[in-house]
Amino acid sequence: MSAETPVQSAGTFARLRLRFRDWRGTRPFWAGLFTILGGVPIAYFPYATLKLGTMSLTMATTAGAGSLIIGVLLITLGLTMWFQQATRVFAGVAAIILALVSLVVSNIGGFLIGFLLSMLGGALAVAWVPGKSEETRKGRRAAGKGPKGDGAVEPSSEGPAGETGGTHAPFGTGDDGTAEGVRPEAHNGGYRVG
Known part of the structure; x- marks a missing residue:
């Protein structure tokens, strides 16, 4: 170990952070994240077992399969928003529709938590537009274009x-x-x- 080791690790962390920031800036990151987070409670709550001391509460309902399908589809749509930006509008509209269906099918949309997160993610996906990167703008200014x-x-x-x-x-x-x-x-x- 030398005195330069923390600087090198800080440089690696900063480099990774900047790479993640660049990756995040080229796609509807927050839309995908909120949609994924919205799908988790919708799929989880119908299969959850809550233990209170010796008593266990099970939320199993007849709509458990429907809740699981909606939750998995919302998670898939969130990943689609991250990795297939061209389909962001379709994925956003589909997430909004699935969030509305989850109100009826899945314990009031995962006790409104999954519903609200999925609606927010879908709306952000529809609103997202690709922006110009700083490097493109700087390159145009330098070239006089x-x-x-x-x-x-x-x-x-x-x-x-x-x-x-x-x-x-x-x-x-x-x-x-x-x-x-x-x-x-x-x-x-x-x-x-x-």
Whole structure:
């Protein structure tokens, strides 16, 4: 052991954390997580046995098989949201429908815990949109290839004060290059914010 060993392990942890962060940022991570967490109580509660001292309470009902199927499907949909981002809208809508069906079939949707988590996960999956990574944005700026469109800042050979070089925004745009009165869409981890 040397004095550099903790630094190396911290570097490995930081590297793994950043890799996980990059992986998480390219998919509807929270939608999948909430959907998986919602499927667990829906599938678990009908088969659970609660022990209170010497007395045992069993929640077995005739809808146990239906609850198990709904729970497993919700867990599968959550994994699909993580690994097949192209089907996120279908998976989100299916999770919402299964959460609603679980209210009737599975002990009030896993005592409302599974229902609420699955509804939240399904809604997040439908709302998630893939965002542009920082590296893509930095690469475009460095190469001089900015965004195209109405609100784009266009290069000019003559600036607003007559000096050569620089960029200017087209007439009728705000300071940030967007059209006046139009607010750019904000993104927060891929979920629509504004």
